[in-house]
Amino acid sequence: MLSSRRGANQLPTYLILCIVCCLLFALEIFFTIPQTPRHIITWATSNLASIVNLPSTGVDAVSNYITDREVVLQHLNDLERESVELKVQNQRIQSLEQENNELRSLLEIYSSDDRFDFIVAELRSKIQTHSRDEVYLNQGSTDGVEPGRAVIDVSGIYGQVVEVQPFLSRIVRITDQRIAIPARVQRSGLNVVLSGVGDGRHLAMEYATVTWDVKEDDVIVASGLGGVYPAGYPIGVVTSIRHEETGVEATVIVEPSAQIDRRRWLLILMKETNTETSQE
Incomplete structure (x- = not known):
């Protein structure tokens, strides 16, 4: 027990x-538990070395971080520069495509209308004030250009040659207040005269009255009177009609068919070709 x-x-x-x-x-x-004095010394020494090397290890880590950051930033800068270069190249390509389309349209006009000889001209400079609306083209007397010739773009009548130098031509655009264009309302056949209103974008019918057979959206073409502008070429479209307080006069505004401020290439109409001679 x-x-x-x-x-x-x-x-x-x-x-x-x-x-x-x-x-x-x-x-x-x-x-790992140190069991002998040797193991104890080894364990303490190894940990002491790690502690002593800790600042150096930290410096190396920071240095590697800074180096990696600089590499990344440089890579980003390279990518940004390449992106800008690609955008510039893309804009150049678009500009060339637009120019090519414009020249192709002018070539179609040249090949489809055998009444005139044409000279392709490039816009060089522009002078636009309230009383003046002019441009300079890179074709002059050495190319056969003469004062009084009509200038057109792919959409309609653009202006008239008023001065010629050996390698330049001064053109008064149809939106200039000093120019008068014999025209015709395509729908009604009414003969009118157009001139610029001074804003570089519109024309107005001179001496218009409320009894005229003209409506908004009517197409206005050249009448051919005066021998400068070829008959039937588009001039513009009626955009507004306002009756004045007198009850007799009217203000008829026309927007040009030609792309007045958007064209770089134009056609100068030269002498009318003799179709009878060409047929013989």
């Missing part, structure tokens, strides 16, 4: 020893 009581009293002690053994076994597996 005494031995059984003693065994019962020692059971908690055995249990505690087992738990301690398990903990030591776990520590042995998962952690």
